[in-house]
Amino acid sequence: xxxxxxxxxxxxxxxxxRYDLIVVGAGPSGLSAATEAAESGMKVVVFDENSRPGGQxxxxxxxxxxxxxxxxxxxxxxxxxxxxxxxxxxxxxxELDAAVIGIYENKEITVRKAEHxxxxxxxxxxxxxxxxxxxxxxxxxxxxxxxxxxxxxxxMNLHGVKPxxxxxxxxxxxxxxxxxxxxxxxxxxVVALADAAPTIGGYGVHASKLARxxxxxxxxxxxxxxxxSDRVTGAAISEVxxxxxxxxxxxxxxxxxxxxxxxxxxxxxQLLKMSGCxxxxxxxxxxxxxxxxEYGETSVTGIFAAGDVSGIEEASSAMIEGRIAGARAALRMxxxxxxxxxxxxxxxxxxxxxxxxxxxxxxxxxxMPEKTxxxxxxxxxxxxxxxxxxxxxxxxxxxVKKKGLHPVIECSQNIPCDPCQDACRFNCIKVGNDIxxxxxxxxxxxxxxCGMCVASCSGQAIFLVNEDYDDRSASVTLPYEFLPLPxxxxxxxxxxxxxxxxxxxxxIDVKTSPAYDKTNLLTIRVPKDMAMKARFYxxxxxxEADA
Amino acid sequence: MNEVNDRSRDIGEFxxxxxxxxxxxxxxxxxxxxxxxAVHDGMWTITEIRRFLRCGMGLCQxxxxxxxxxxxxxxxxxxxxxxLEPATSRAPMRAAEMKILANEK
Numbered sequence: 001x002x003x004x005x006x007x008x009x010x011x012x013x014x015x016x017x018r019y020d021l022i023v024v025g026a027g028p029s030g031l032s033a034a035t036e037a038a039e040s041g042m043k044v045v046v047f048d049e050n051s052r053p054g055g056q057x058x059x060x061x062x063x064x065x066x067x068x069x070x071x072x073x074x075x076x077x078x079x080x081x082x083x084x085x086x087x088x089x090x091x092x093x094x095e096l097d098a099a100v101i102g103i104y105e106n107k108e109i110t111v112r113k114a115e116h117x118x119x120x121x122x123x124x125x126x127x128x129x130x131x132x133x134x135x136x137x138x139x140x141x142x143x144x145x146x147x148x149x150x151x152x153x154x155x156m157n158l159h160g161v162k163p164x165x166x167x168x169x170x171x172x173x174x175x176x177x178x179x180x181x182x183x184x185x186x187x188x189x190v191v192a193l194a195d196a197a198p199t200i201g202g203y204g205v206h207a208s209k210l211a212r213x214x215x216x217x218x219x220x221x222x223x224x225x226x227x228x229s230d231r232v233t234g235a236a237i238s239e240v241x242x243x244x245x246x247x248x249x250x251x252x253x254x255x256x257x258x259x260x261x262x263x264x265x266x267x268x269x270q271l272l273k274m275s276g277c278x279x280x281x282x283x284x285x286x287x288x289x290x291x292x293x294e295y296g297e298t299s300v301t302g303i304f305a306a307g308d309v310s311g312i313e314e315a316s317s318a319m320i321e322g323r324i325a326g327a328r329a330a331l332r333m334x335x336x337x338x339x340x341x342x343x344x345x346x347x348x349x350x351x352x353x354x355x356x357x358x359x360x361x362x363x364x365x366x367x368m369p370e371k372t373x374x375x376x377x378x379x380x381x382x383x384x385x386x387x388x389x390x391x392x393x394x395x396x397x398x399x400v401k402k403k404g405l406h407p408v409i410e411c412s413q414n415i416p417c418d419p420c421q422d423a424c425r426f427n428c429i430k431v432g433n434d435i436x437x438x439x440x441x442x443x444x445x446x447x448x449x450c451g452m453c454v455a456s457c458s459g460q461a462i463f464l465v466n467e468d469y470d471d472r473s474a475s476v477t478l479p480y481e482f483l484p485l486p487x488x489x490x491x492x493x494x495x496x497x498x499x500x501x502x503x504x505x506x507x508i509d510v511k512t513s514p515a516y517d518k519t520n521l522l523t524i525r526v527p528k529d530m531a532m533k534a535r536f537y538x539x540x541x542x543x544e545a546d547a
Numbered sequence: 548m549n550e551v552n553d554r555s556r557d558i559g560e561f562x563x564x565x566x567x568x569x570x571x572x573x574x575x576x577x578x579x580x581x582x583x584x585a586v587h588d589g590m591w592t593i594t595e596i597r598r599f600l601r602c603g604m605g606l607c608q609x610x611x612x613x614x615x616x617x618x619x620x621x622x623x624x625x626x627x628x629x630x631l632e633p634a635t636s637r638a639p640m641r642a643a644e645m646k647i648l649a650n651e652k
Contacts, residue, residue, distance in 0.1 A: 101638050102639065134614060135614075266614060274636040274637060283629065
């Protein structure tokens with residue numbers, strides 16, 4: 001009996017698979033960590049509970065911010081494809097439909113596969129499980145039709161299904177803003193965007209894209225009720241007081257079939273807690289997070305955390321955090337030398353520092369400064385209504401008046417992003433060495449109208465304006481990411497920054513090019529006095545166009 | 548943490564609220580009122596509430612309601628949200644059928 005059990009125990013030990021590194025989660029940080037480690041010579045496996053790799057990246061159809069090193073102006077899903085190619089080239093094994101359901105002593109893990117549970121051991125483990133969406137309870141919140149913004153994105157961008165026709169979005173952070181725009185692109189109507197906070201939480205440029213499409217912002221408002229008996233048929237929102245309590249008598253009703261919730265994310269850190277890592281409740285990092293050092297290593301030697309699971313940020317920083325943890329794991333296991341590691345870490349931390357700058361940096365969360373780094377007033381209109389007013393916009397260095405064709409850059413917040421600077425071959429646009437500075441237009445340069453700057457701006461904040469198009473009219477070239485694409489000769493309406501109809505507009509040019517990466521350039525002709533006001537084109541409704 | 552464990556504190560009587568019948572844990576169909584009542588019945592930690600009501604023990608394993616339950620419990624106990632320890636994390640971290648759990652390789 002004794003002999004038998006020993007023999008079987010030995011057999012179990014012999015068959016348990018071992019890896020130099022086990023990564024949990026095949027999102028941006030997990031794949032980056034795995035690639036970094038595998039490139040250093042480690043045997044690496046990545047487990048992901050989903051059937052598709054890439055985490056949230058494959059739902060991100062918008063262009064990312066940052067610098068060239070941070071994949072700026074590349075759409076999220078393209079970044080995901082690139083990460084997968086890199087991981088495959090480095091020899092990383094990626095196992096899908098494989099949920100890591102436990103981490104035990106001595107870095108033993110259990111993985112749930114289709115029909116069985118597998119035990120494995122890793123000499124090091126990087127947990128990159130990301131985050132889950134927060135919910136907010138209100139009357140009727142459990143009705144079908146109340147969904148997370150991430151769920152809406154999955155339905156639209158992965159499965160090609162519209163989540164609904166008429167949407168109320170809750171939450172004005174970047175997730176709420178970006179998903180609202182994608183809902184518009186999918187052909188849904190976003191009837192309102194509400195947030196209990198007094199100011200818009202995400203980038204002003206994202207908000208402006210919505211405002212000029214006519215989406216109204218309701219700041220200092222909260223949802224009080226989802227209406228309907230077996231599904232959402234409407235919603236009510238109320239203004240809130242300074243303690244976020246609904247004010248009686250301010251209720252407003254909307255006919256909607258879908259309520260999207262984008263009120264923040266919580267780190268999915270349960271595996272780390274189970275593995276015995278010291279944890280903290282840190283509201284600034286999004287909730288329960290592991291205590292980690294600058295390399296993402298937890299209090300358990302050899303177990304790392306990277307990406308949102310160690311503090312909510314975004315995909316670009318998650319990728320760098322993954323690289324950092326991957327290099328550290330390689331050092332721990334002796335695959336790279338201390339010198340090699342420190343050289344790599346130096347470059348990663350410089351990259352990370354570049355991203356964690358500006359008004360929306362993790363350190364300044366919730367505290368919007370009153371002035372830009374240039375000393376200009378931050379637009380209150382932008383923070384509360386989602387757009388720069390006509391008189392405010394001229395304050396910013398990218399907004400210039402000039403004879404003939406020239407770019408107008410309506411960029412008014414210091415965020416780490418600079419693709420516009422490289423977009424112009426004639427160096428007409430300058431951000432300077434500090435990536436968070438507002439772009440300036442060089443008055444001496446000639447603009448050829450190539451439109452590369454318009455397409456390169458992830459915030460869709462660059463326009464080409466020619467106030468001298470002819471005697472009576474001006475031309476405005478704007479980024480356009482809606483279908484069907486208008487045709488030259490079409491007429492419709494020009495909309496202002498606030499979404500109001502200004503005047504009729506004629507489409508005089510439509511440009512598409514692989515270099516624009518699906519941001520189409522629409523040039524419209526408007527009366528001269530509308531040159532600095534017209535910022536969006538609204539096609540005539542189908543019926544009017546036929547008539 | 549001491550404040551949380553001090554069971555001699557008076558947290559007052561259970562006062563019914565208008566939204567007590569609002570479901571908080573959707574998997575196990577636990578209402579806000581049931582959670583508040585549990586606190587007044589002596590369940591002052593998330594672990595106790597979870598064992599008593601099963602909230603957070605359904606299909607999603609508390610992915611949706613963990614924060615909400617913690618928020619309600621902290622308010623009812625009169626302690627800061629961050630001072631309440633979250634529920635113990637254990638395997639299986641994701642729901643798994645018994646036939647799979649029992650089939651170890």
